Amino acid sequence: MTHKILLLAGDGIGPEIVSATETVLTALVERFGFKCEFERALMGGCAIDAHGDSLPEATLALARAADAILLGAVGGPKWDKVERAIRPERGLLRLRAELDLFCNLRPAALFPALADASTLKPEVVSGLDLMIIRELTSGIYFGQPRGIEVLADGVRRGFNTLEYRDHEIERIARQGFEIARKRSGRLCSVDKSNVLEVTELWREIVQGLAGEYPDVELEHLYVDNAAMQLVRAPKQFDVIVTTNMFGDILSDLAAMLTGSIGMLPSASLNGQGKGLFEPVHGSAPDIAGMELANPLATILSAAMMLRYTLAEADLADKVERAVARVLADGARTADIAGTASSTVSTGEMTKAVVAALD
Ligand code: IPM
Numbered sequence: 001m002t003h004k005i006l007l008l009a010g011d012g013i014g015p016e017i018v019s020a021t022e023t024v025l026t027a028l029v030e031r032f033g034f035k036c037e038f039e040r041a042l043m044g045g046c047a048i049d050a051h052g053d054s055l056p057e058a059t060l061a062l063a064r065a066a067d068a069i070l071l072g073a074v075g076g077p078k079w080d081k082v083e084r085a086i087r088p089e090r091g092l093l094r095l096r097a098e099l100d101l102f103c104n105l106r107p108a109a110l111f112p113a114l115a116d117a118s119t120l121k122p123e124v125v126s127g128l129d130l131m132i133i134r135e136l137t138s139g140i141y142f143g144q145p146r147g148i149e150v151l152a153d154g155v156r157r158g159f160n161t162l163e164y165r166d167h168e169i170e171r172i173a174r175q176g177f178e179i180a181r182k183r184s185g186r187l188c189s190v191d192k193s194n195v196l197e198v199t200e201l202w203r204e205i206v207q208g209l210a211g212e213y214p215d216v217e218l219e220h221l222y223v224d225n226a227a228m229q230l231v232r233a234p235k236q237f238d239v240i241v242t243t244n245m246f247g248d249i250l251s252d253l254a255a256m257l258t259g260s261i262g263m264l265p266s267a268s269l270n271g272q273g274k275g276l277f278e279p280v281h282g283s284a285p286d287i288a289g290m291e292l293a294n295p296l297a298t299i300l301s302a303a304m305m306l307r308y309t310l311a312e313a314d315l316a317d318k319v320e321r322a323v324a325r326v327l328a329d330g331a332r333t334a335d336i337a338g339t340a341s342s343t344v345s346t347g348e349m350t351k352a353v354v355a356a357l358d
């Protein structure tokens, strides 16, 4: 079966890292019989420039028709002043919502070869391998009403709404249990149920499902404590499931534990397993077009695409092994150079990964 992959290069370093990943996928086609066809579309600042909208209708239509979507990065200072409703970030949020990509997987694993990249002590982070599951299409990011208004007395009031329906909590919690079951069997649900009613409901629903997954050990933490524990002793965690905004914050924290945000992939999946795959890092406009960007997070995002959406686990393993191998051999882009004496370019790193595919 031929997989239809939509490439959304986006802005900044997006085009370089997506093209690097296309090279790796093409090597899978040539050497291992992987069948795919690529489509391309504009999204983010480049789409604002061309069509006045960060997520044009044509892009959305191609996204709906594709089996999987690979996104580079969107945004940059050039579009910071653009009206809120059409900003690059809004395009990304709309794409998540339109395709119902409610399940966001953000692994944070430390590559042994990069153990000294973290700002935490090596013994605290070595062997770290955790998975944050973030609810992605509800919560305070999407709740209505929202806005900024001027009250009768001239005081300005900004407001957003944090809401979850029971079925929205249930479906993300089930993902948490299922994924925990395939890993260590431990799941930590993060909420603020001592203060927020919404997350009181969250905790009640997650707890209510526990009986269906007797093989999974469930614990609940308040988000402030979870943040503290993640820095104090991150290896106590395996799978964390949480709300949209808590997940946004905790996943950046977790990325920093590994010390190399340029390495971290992510997947955003809908109920049918269709997904959008993108690196966790941003568009890095300061180094765009300079062949300095680390393509590995995007390449690893493609590995997640192979594993979670395209049912090509063997190929996903091959890509992940190739990345581990080039790192073990000492290839380093500038962002992960540490004390290394020399660095490689985006293109050289990509070539090394292709050569390391077994
Ligand atoms: C992320 C980003 C986005 C979010 C922004 C760019 C809208 O921070 O994917 O974590 O807040 O979800």
Ligand code: MG
Pocket (backbone or CB within 6 Å): 248, 249, 252
């Ligand atoms: Mg974020």
